[in-house]
Amino acid sequence: MVKQxxxxxxxxxxxxxxxxxxxYPGLPLGLAPLEHELQxxxxxxxxxxxxxxxxxVAGEHLExxxxxxxxxxxxxxAQRLSVTLGGAKGIESLRSAAGSDIPVLRLEPLLIGSIFPxxxxxxxxxxxxxxxxxxxxxxxxxxxxxxxxxxxIDPIAMLRAAWVNMRAGQIEQGGSTLTQQLVRSYFxxxxxxxxxxxxxxxxxLALDAHFTKADLMNAYINEIxxxxxxxxxxxxxGLASQFYFGKPLSELDLAEVSLLVAIVRGPSYYDPRxxxxxxxxxxxxxxxxxxxxxxxxxxxxxxxxxxxxGVTRRPAGAYYPAxxxxxxxxxxxxxxxxxxxxxxxxxxxxxEPRAQDExxxxxxxxxxxxxxxxxxxxxxxxxxxxxxxxxxxxVIAIVGGRDVGYDGFDRALDxxxxxxxxxxxxxxxxxxxxxxxxxTTVVQDAPVDVKLTGDRHWTPENFTHEVYxxxxxxRALAESLNLATVGVGLDLGLPKVAATLKRxxxxxxxxxxxxxxxxxxxxxxxxxxxxxNGLANGGFRNPLRAVRAVISADGRxxxxxxxxxxxxxxxxxxxxxxxxxxxxxxxxxGRSARALLPPDLVVAGKSGTSxxxxxxxxxxxxxGHLAVVWVGYDDDEPTGLTxxxxxxxxxxxxxxxxxxxxxxxxxxDSVVQMQVEYPTGLRAAPGCASDIVSVAVPAGVxxxxxxxxxxxxxxxxxxxxxRAGQWVRSLGH
Amino acid sequence: MRIGTLPAALAAAAxxxxxxxxxxxxxxxxxPGTPGGTPAGTAQPAQPxxxxxxxxxxxxxxxxxxxxxxxxxxxxxxxxxLVTQAHxxxxxxxxVQATATLERALRIEPDNPLVxxxxxxxxxxxxxxxxxxxxxxxxxxxxxxxxxxxxxxxxLIADSLRARGNNGGAAEADRxxxxxxxx
Numbered sequence: 001m002v003k004q005x006x007x008x009x010x011x012x013x014x015x016x017x018x019x020x021x022x023x024y025p026g027l028p029l030g031l032a033p034l035e036h037e038l039q040x041x042x043x044x045x046x047x048x049x050x051x052x053x054x055x056x057v058a059g060e061h062l063e064x065x066x067x068x069x070x071x072x073x074x075x076x077x078a079q080r081l082s083v084t085l086g087g088a089k090g091i092e093s094l095r096s097a098a099g100s101d102i103p104v105l106r107l108e109p110l111l112i113g114s115i116f117p118x119x120x121x122x123x124x125x126x127x128x129x130x131x132x133x134x135x136x137x138x139x140x141x142x143x144x145x146x147x148x149x150x151x152x153i154d155p156i157a158m159l160r161a162a163w164v165n166m167r168a169g170q171i172e173q174g175g176s177t178l179t180q181q182l183v184r185s186y187f188x189x190x191x192x193x194x195x196x197x198x199x200x201x202x203x204x205l206a207l208d209a210h211f212t213k214a215d216l217m218n219a220y221i222n223e224i225x226x227x228x229x230x231x232x233x234x235x236x237x238g239l240a241s242q243f244y245f246g247k248p249l250s251e252l253d254l255a256e257v258s259l260l261v262a263i264v265r266g267p268s269y270y271d272p273r274x275x276x277x278x279x280x281x282x283x284x285x286x287x288x289x290x291x292x293x294x295x296x297x298x299x300x301x302x303x304x305x306x307x308x309x310g311v312t313r314r315p316a317g318a319y320y321p322a323x324x325x326x327x328x329x330x331x332x333x334x335x336x337x338x339x340x341x342x343x344x345x346x347x348x349x350x351x352e353p354r355a356q357d358e359x360x361x362x363x364x365x366x367x368x369x370x371x372x373x374x375x376x377x378x379x380x381x382x383x384x385x386x387x388x389x390x391x392x393x394x395v396i397a398i399v400g401g402r403d404v405g406y407d408g409f410d411r412a413l414d415x416x417x418x419x420x421x422x423x424x425x426x427x428x429x430x431x432x433x434x435x436x437x438x439x440t441t442v443v444q445d446a447p448v449d450v451k452l453t454g455d456r457h458w459t460p461e462n463f464t465h466e467v468y469x470x471x472x473x474x475r476a477l478a479e480s481l482n483l484a485t486v487g488v489g490l491d492l493g494l495p496k497v498a499a500t501l502k503r504x505x506x507x508x509x510x511x512x513x514x515x516x517x518x519x520x521x522x523x524x525x526x527x528x529x530x531x532x533n534g535l536a537n538g539g540f541r542n543p544l545r546a547v548r549a550v551i552s553a554d555g556r557x558x559x560x561x562x563x564x565x566x567x568x569x570x571x572x573x574x575x576x577x578x579x580x581x582x583x584x585x586x587x588x589x590g591r592s593a594r595a596l597l598p599p600d601l602v603v604a605g606k607s608g609t610s611x612x613x614x615x616x617x618x619x620x621x622x623x624g625h626l627a628v629v630w631v632g633y634d635d636d637e638p639t640g641l642t643x644x645x646x647x648x649x650x651x652x653x654x655x656x657x658x659x660x661x662x663x664x665x666x667x668x669d670s671v672v673q674m675q676v677e678y679p680t681g682l683r684a685a686p687g688c689a690s691d692i693v694s695v696a697v698p699a700g701v702x703x704x705x706x707x708x709x710x711x712x713x714x715x716x717x718x719x720x721x722x723r724a725g726q727w728v729r730s731l732g733h
Numbered sequence: 734m735r736i737g738t739l740p741a742a743l744a745a746a747a748x749x750x751x752x753x754x755x756x757x758x759x760x761x762x763x764x765p766g767t768p769g770g771t772p773a774g775t776a777q778p779a780q781p782x783x784x785x786x787x788x789x790x791x792x793x794x795x796x797x798x799x800x801x802x803x804x805x806x807x808x809x810x811x812x813x814x815l816v817t818q819a820h821x822x823x824x825x826x827x828x829v830q831a832t833a834t835l836e837r838a839l840r841i842e843p844d845n846p847l848v849x850x851x852x853x854x855x856x857x858x859x860x861x862x863x864x865x866x867x868x869x870x871x872x873x874x875x876x877x878x879x880x881x882x883x884x885x886x887x888x889l890i891a892d893s894l895r896a897r898g899n900n901g902g903a904a905e906a907d908r909x910x911x912x913x914x915x916x
Contacts, residue, residue: 666877
């Protein structure tokens with residue numbers, strides 16, 4: 001038994017961290033958001049930032065006492081940081097305690113959860129130097145006054161408890177020493193019987209004989225059960241401190257330490273979130289007992305008793321179940337379940353808590369609004385969001401459904417839904433690559449009748465059930481015209497379009513049926529994000545990644561997931577396509593987003609609606625962010641929502657809240673910008689035609705001009721119908 | 734290239750960065766595309782076929798509005814400090830750390846071709862010429878108007894081709910690099 005205890009290696013669930021916030025001069029972060037980020041890490045504002053985990057504000061100047069921090073690639077001791085802000089410009093300078101300029105510095109990464117076994121123990125192990133001196137004193141005062149002198153059991157306390165229990169006819173008092181509690185927690189079930197009590201006493205005596213009091217106290221602090229969070233059992237004071245207060249154990253004050261000690265007696269009965277009055281009463285009892293025994297001054301106890309409980313509203317960790325789900329799946333490719341739940345790994349991810357909050361809020365806000373508009377008796381609308389940084393391929397936020405704290409069906413990873421019109425950019429990309437199309441090429445939006453096997457025919461329609469006739473490519477894409485797109489897709493050939501999707505990262509072979517051209521391809525939101533990330537990253541595909549690095553318990557880097565890019569389309573073709581996706585936002589199905597976006601922000605995107613309005617999609621990007629939003633019902637019932645009505649407002653609210661930069665890649669040398677008349681695709685100039693848009697076309701391409709726009713007479717246009725006829729005749733070449 | 738030759742690679746990278754910072758770009762810019770003789774089996778981008786206006790009314794071609802104005806990319810102070818740190822990490826043989834540090838720089842300046850070139854140099858030092866090539870092409874796609882940065886990217890492409898034994902392609906890439914920013 002002693003051997004077993006000596007060989008004690010607590011099973012240590014992997015700890016998962018968010019991306020650290022990089023601070024540097026020029027970062028457009030004002031005082032309020034910076035304070036918010038510090039408070040997210042549970043830094044406290046104080047008059048003197050003299051203890052790690054505190055900061056002080058004087059005008060546009062912040063003094064921060066940074067905690068020691070462990071990053072994937074570096075361990076940093078506690079240090080002081082002075083931040084000077086320059087109003088709207090954000091951070092002006094960063095200085096060290098010695099006054100030297102710091103070019104760039106990370107705040108410590110936020111702990112976002114851990115990977116613990118199903119129905120298992122979660123804990124953060126602390127060493128004695130991380131334990132506030134008050135904690136062992138408080139534990140002894142309340143649970144075991146003679147801990148320092150007894151031999152593992154306290155016969156007098158046991159007799160007293162037995163007397164009370166006998167009189168009551170049931171077991172009411174413990175009388176167990178800390179050592180006995182440790183034995184019970186570690187070796188035995190918690191059923192209270194007299195024979196078990198006897199075994200417990202014998203084992204406690206044995207432990208006491210073999211270990212120092214300091215070892216036993218440290219074991220107790222790391223072992224004891226202090227709360228339950230769904231399937232997750234909160235063990236040890238290190239995790240309990242994060243779970244209840246969101247900060248490290250070493251930073252707890254007297255009132256907070258006393259609350260944790262109060263909880264020991266009954267983590268469920270004294271749950272400070274569910275039964276705050278009980279918890280408060282017992283915490284104050286703990287404070288009184290400590291004062292009575294001279295552990296603390298009576299005045300300090302009285303002052304602490306006036307403090308509120310101070311627990312965070314939600315348990316820290318397990319905030320982001322959808323994101324953790326993605327992390328877990330990534331790691332399961334390389335690690336056994338046991339390594340993840342027991343080996344004490346540290347896992348550094350790309351989650352950006354600010355972006356995650358923005359995405360969660362936007363989804364909930366818009367779905368609540370839509371539910372009010374589209375009353376349905378059954379379940380409410382559901383949704384999912386994936387947010388990435390396109391260039392690095394970092395997945396910075398995942399929302400798996402409306403109930404963000406619920407660790408259940410993760411729609412972002414598991415909802416396989418028809419991608420609908422999200423497929424269209426890939427069809428037009430294929431068209432541009434063929435060299436036979438550009439943004440101004442006129443195509444026919446005309447009835448389609450494809451003969452399938454047997455007597456069946458495929459006769460798709462536009463969403464409006466109208467037929468638009470000859471239209472330029474830019475309009476066909478911006479307004480998501482089905483018939484025109486099917487015509488182009490059939491001209492290119494299904495295998496060509498499928499190959500483009502595969503190149504951009506579609507995991508499966510799409511079925512080569514004509515309906516594929518209208519998005520009869522099932523994807524999950526995260527797969528849609530992978531596909532669109534290539535469009536947002538200028539034709540470079542990078543595997544989306546949530547995990548940056550895995551570090552062993554003793555600090556060795558075990559695995560890195562470095563950035564990898566593959567060019568899957570030329571910059572020239574990508575620029576032309578992305579320019580058209582910008583027009584989706586200005587002229588097409590993305591128009592209504594403008595109200596929620598900063599007026600000068602340039603963004604590009606595409607709506608998607610699957611058949612009978614079962615799925616409402618929007619995928620789009622700025623210079624720094626890609627967001628994919630899906631909205632629908634879990635039972636696959638029609639929602640009556642197009643991509644523009646359902647997913648787009650969510651998308652726009654996220655993009656509007658992120659403070660993102662404009663889409664603004666350099667124009668490739670062999671591509672030119674051209675102003676054309678939107679309905680006809682004719683080259684035009686302001687003043688000589690209405691509804692002028694700017695498209696990108698290959699340099700040297702001939703584009704018919706609008707009559708009277710001052711271009712040479714020979715460029716005068718033939719009619720739209722003639723141009724469409726030319727395209728139709730060119731089909732089949 | 735083996736790990737042992739890393740300091741040389743970094744010296745080259747540093748030199749190229751220095752060129753980028755101090756040399757005025759010549760006015761001409763290259764036609765995009767890939768150098769001849771790239772080995773089969775490496776992922777190559779689909780280059781757009783020359784446009785064929787086919788049966789459209791014959792009209793004079795659209796004139797390029799104005800050529801991309803010359804510009805020079807610089808690293809901001811934060812990215813610059815991280816690149817310096819990455820050089821030190823790589824020089825001591827720790828390419829994993831160097832990569833992590835350069836990715837921090839990339840998150841701060843994701844559209845700066847100089848950061849992509851640095852990342853590609855470390856990939857090359859890790860004997861991963863395919864990724865070095867891809868990073869160089871990403872840099873090239875961002876470097877419009879900056880002949881010095883384009884030249885650095887072409888040199889990285891040349892080195893990655895050489896590392897894969899394609900000396901012909903490497904010579905062609907070097908020629909492009911030299912025409913942009915003669916050493």
